[in-house]
Amino acid sequence: MDAFWQFAGRMLRYKSTIVWAMVFAVLSAGGLGVGLVSIAPVLENILAETSRGLPDLALAYNERVPGFLAWAQLPQGVLDQLPEGRFTAVVTIVSVLGVLTLFGGVANFLHAYLSLTVVYRTTTNIRREAFHRAVRLPLKTVVTGGTSDLVSRIVNDTNQLSQGFATLLSRTVAQTTKGVAGLVAALVLGPLLVLSALPVIVLLYVVIRRLGKKIRRASRGALKSQAGMYASTTEVLQGLRVVKVYTTERYEAGRFHRINKRFMKDMMRVRV
The missing domain is CATH 1.10.287 (Helix Hairpins)
Structure with a gap:
């Protein structure tokens, strides 16, 4: 694994691209977390016998947020601007969820696009360096060891590195940020259930x-x-x-x- 991390460090050559990829990963996860928190009041307002407007739902949300997540509460200025009415509340929340879904999808695509750009550029550089080393090896080494191992190193091993880089920079980051967002949403909706798990x-x-x-x-x-x-x-x-x-x-x-x-x-x- 030390060799893998040594090669993975070469991706830091594209620091700005990596930073933007991380930003879009966080935005995508944030959209997921907000969507998970927002779907509960929609279902409650549709299925409950007593109707509640957006101000009441927002107040209930602020009361449900634990103290250590106080930054996630809605400010009073936002509460004062929310419209009244049960139907208006459902339509507004569903519309916001639709926008968040679209926004999260775009952010997820941009994260994967930028991450794979870094991965493929880094792999191309490693493959070029491996080929340059191979053609400069002593002829005796190539004849004795055979060419198949060199071809495998240049083609197959670099493909394996590419898959590892993609897992590290794309899938791992995306799933980790979404997991954190889901955990925060679960803490907001039911902290005792999360602690028991x-x-x-x-x-x-x-x-x-x-x-x-x-x-x-x-x-x-x-x-x-x-x-x-x-x-x-x-x-x-x-x-x-x-x-x-x-x-x-x-x-x-x-x-x-x-x-x-x-x-x-x-x-x-x-x-x-």
């Missing part, structure tokens, strides 16, 4: 962390097996004349089968 969250964290370590070890073995499969295939196809002359097709097929089975076992470990 904290032990389960800790347990899930421990389980997911252990599974993550196991998957990383299995993935490392799968990559080694894949490199061996590249090497075996390249050696046989490049030396196919020798294989035909000495009629070793059966031997080479058996060797490839063993490597292929080892690769399958490593992939099965990743699956589990």
Whole structure:
């Protein structure tokens, strides 16, 4: 993992793009949190027998917000400007939710767009550097080790890095910010329920962390097996004349089968 983080640090070359991607991720998560908090009064106002207007709903919301989230309360100036009426309250909240949904979708798209821009530019730079290193290697090293491993490093390994960068900068950030927004919304709607669920969250964290370590070890073995499969295939196809002359097709097929089975076992470990 140290090598991965060393390569991931190269994404900091595009700091401004990363900052804007984080801003849009926070905005997208904020829209989700506001939407979760706002949907409750809509359902209550539609299903309840007694009607309440927007001022009453806003006052009830401020009373429900815990003290440590006082910054999330609506100011009195906003409460004074809210219109009265049950139907007006429902229409206004639903309209705001529609705008928030559109805004959140745009922010989510921009976050993914900017994040993947950084990922692909960084991966392209790493791939170019790897190719420059490969063509400057001593000829003896290339002939002895074979070209398949170098091709795998330049093409396959950089693709794996790209997937890791995308997970780190795009999906991880998006899901983390949305999780925080959902947690804040849950604290506003039902703080006692959230506190009672904290032990389960800790347990899930421990389980997911252990599974993550196991998957990383299995993935490392799968990559080694894949490199061996590249090497075996390249050696046989490049030396196919020798294989035909000495009629070793059966031997080479058996060797490839063993490597292929080892690769399958490593992939099965990743699956589990």
